Amino acid sequence: MKKFKSLLLLLGGLFLTFPGFAQNADGNWMEALGNMESSQLTLLIILVVVLGVIVLLLILMVYLMSFLSSVLKKQNPKFALSEEQAPSWLESFKVKYVTGKRKSIEEEKDIMLDHSYDGIVELDNFMPPWLKYVFYFSIAFAFIYVGNYLVLGIGKTQYEEYDEELRLASIQKEKYQALALGSIDETNVLFDKSGPAIKSGQTIYENNCVACHASDGGGGVGPNLTDDYWIHGGSIQDVFKVIKYGVPEKGMIPWQDQLSPEEMQQVSSFILTLVGNTSANPKEPQGELYEAVIEKPIDALTEEGLGVEIVEQDTVGN
Numbered sequence: 001m002k003k004f005k006s007l008l009l010l011l012g013g014l015f016l017t018f019p020g021f022a023q024n025a026d027g028n029w030m031e032a033l034g035n036m037e038s039s040q041l042t043l044l045i046i047l048v049v050v051l052g053v054i055v056l057l058l059i060l061m062v063y064l065m066s067f068l069s070s071v072l073k074k075q076n077p078k079f080a081l082s083e084e085q086a087p088s089w090l091e092s093f094k095v096k097y098v099t100g101k102r103k104s105i106e107e108e109k110d111i112m113l114d115h116s117y118d119g120i121v122e123l124d125n126f127m128p129p130w131l132k133y134v135f136y137f138s139i140a141f142a143f144i145y146v147g148n149y150l151v152l153g154i155g156k157t158q159y160e161e162y163d164e165e166l167r168l169a170s171i172q173k174e175k176y177q178a179l180a181l182g183s184i185d186e187t188n189v190l191f192d193k194s195g196p197a198i199k200s201g202q203t204i205y206e207n208n209c210v211a212c213h214a215s216d217g218g219g220g221v222g223p224n225l226t227d228d229y230w231i232h233g234g235s236i237q238d239v240f241k242v243i244k245y246g247v248p249e250k251g252m253i254p255w256q257d258q259l260s261p262e263e264m265q266q267v268s269s270f271i272l273t274l275v276g277n278t279s280a281n282p283k284e285p286q287g288e289l290y291e292a293v294i295e296k297p298i299d300a301l302t303e304e305g306l307g308v309e310i311v312e313q314d315t316v317g318n
Contacts, residue, residue, distance in 0.1 A: 038165065063098050067099060070099065097130060098129060111125065181262040181265075182260070183261070184264070186241040187237070189237055189264075191236045191269050197265075198273060200266045201270030201271070204266060205267050205271065208258075216274075216279045217271070217274035218280060220283065221251065222251075224279065224284070224286065226274050226275060227275070227282070227285050229285035229286055230287045230290045233290065234272075236268055236269065236272060240265060240268045243264050243268055
């Protein structure tokens with residue numbers, strides 16, 4: 001009995017000290033719980049379930065120990081309580097909520113069933129109180145669950161939780177794209193041939209660039225953008241760099257303070273779409289001829305690797 005009391009006191013002390021630890025760790029734990037990500041919240045729920053299973057196992061262990069204690073008392077009457085001695089509150093609690101009032105061996109004939117198996121007779125024992133209360137709790141929980149999700153509609157269904165996860169994922173995707181677009185520079189800029197990007201680049205060009213390069217890119221104060229000759233290079237990185245830093249000695253102002261990295265990528269992509277167009281009044285070519293470098297595969301075989309032999313033609317007699 002002292003062991004049972006010590007165990008209960010230990011469990012009670014743990015449950016009483018846990019809120020204190022939680023309060024010292026974080027006073028506003030509800031706010032922290034609301035700020036948790038779905039993966040962290042799932043892990044927390046798993047930990048709570050595991051803790052609940054541990055508590056149930058401890059209760060079951062107490063029940064088994066109580067059962068063993070009662071058996072020992074029956075086999076050794078000196079350990080049993082005398083009739084004059086009133087049971088303690090723990091004994092009363094155990095009988096009412098844990099073990100129940102069991103029949104003695106002499107009274108087992110009253111709960112024997114009519115059938116037997118090889119001489120083994122089955123006893124019609126009652127359900128332990130703790131298991132009965134767990135069953136009642138599961139029924140009550142089922143009604144609350146159905147009412148919460150299917151009747152009142154307070155809780156979110158699986159489909160609603162899925163839609164919420166998609167909404168949160170789209171927000172995270174937008175934040176990631178905004179961060180990625182904000183980090184575009186002349187080292188990682190790419191030619192964006194998508195329709196919305198080219199359309200936005202055309203709008204930026206018409207609002208800021210037509211005064212020097214003409215509406216069709218034929219050039220004016222600035223160079224012609226429709227031919228293959230470029231003063232500072234004709235790659236997307238070169239065009240982006242000129243737009244970003246400008247060429248102050250030739251009147252080209254830097255646009256990095258007026259346009260975002262994404263907008264500079266869009267207008268650079270649009271400018272490259274002007275190459276090859278026919279201008280109404282094209283300006284003479286300036287700079288050097290730019291030819292896009294096409295990288296060959298590193299595993300490409302040369303004529304020597306293919307075993308091709310060059311045969312010289314004999315022109316005698318032709």
